Amino acid sequence: MEAITFKAFAITNEIDLNQIAIHCGIPKKFTWEQPLFLREQILESILDKKINEAHQMVLIFSFGSIVFINHSEAEEIAQVLKFLYSFEPDIELKNIEKYSDDYCLHINEAQLVELTDEYVVVPIFESFYPELISTVLAKSVALEKTEEQLGKIHDKLETMIDRLEKGRLRIGNKELARTTAKIVRHEYNTLAYIMILDKPDITWSSSTANEFYDRMTDFFELNDRYKILKSKTEILYNIMDGFSTISHSIRGLFVEWIIVILILVEIFLTVLEYM
Known part of the structure; x- marks a missing residue:
């Protein structure tokens, strides 16, 4: 399994997840501790293109952070940020890299869990890893x-x-x-x-x-x-x-x-x- 990449940004002080969820047709009331997942058809409609990479998604947190998973193209990141800007005009699109971090998740069956500044290695993939890593980075x-x-x-x-x-x-x-x-x-x-x-x-x-x-x-x-x-x-x-x-x-x-x-x-x- 290929490495899963994460890129986190702190873009503002607060994001109204419910307003975005209503626009995306997500029938759920979000509380402060729950991130909003953008993936599959919703993410494709925002990017206006087909998603090819596995586990590709975007997590948005109410406290103003956003995490891109398996998004290597700068254009995709910019397009999602412009989408968020339509809901939160306080976002500084020109200074987006000021508070950011990159991370990777590697899978290695022969190795125990290992944490470093740039990546984490786990012996087997679990569905909760992307959310937990994204939450910590955010x-x-x-x-x-x-x-x-x-x-x-x-x-x-x-x-x-x-x-x-x-x-x-x-x-x-x-x-x-x-x-x-x-x-x-x-x-x-x-x-x-x-x-x-x-x-x-x-x-x-x-x-x-x-x-x-x-x-x-x-x-x-x-x-x-x-x-x-x-x-x-x-x-x-x-x-x-x-x-x-x-x-x-x-x-x-x-x-x-x-x-x-x-x-x-x-x-x-x-x-x-x-x-």
């Missing part, structure tokens, strides 16, 4: 995207810290609100939406699938990367709490000084009146 590239977004938030906070070091203590409410919103959005996209800790349904009914999926997630360090992102997010919240406390203290001090000035003015006017 989550991995999605994490890569959110890791870079977290870096941009860190850069923004570093600028605010530099301002504090220079004695510019006042930080506007709008700036605090925008930065906090970015942190909340990052946490939602990463911790809630990618659902690192959730497993595909097949892993609950097959011990072999469960063991393989666990080995894949450990090799790609999904859980460790998730914990690091979560701890960094908590640090960001603590920093924002510090900024908010400083900002409110300055405003409180300003109000107190205004009250003192008003009292002094009132005393001055009273003395002036008696004189």
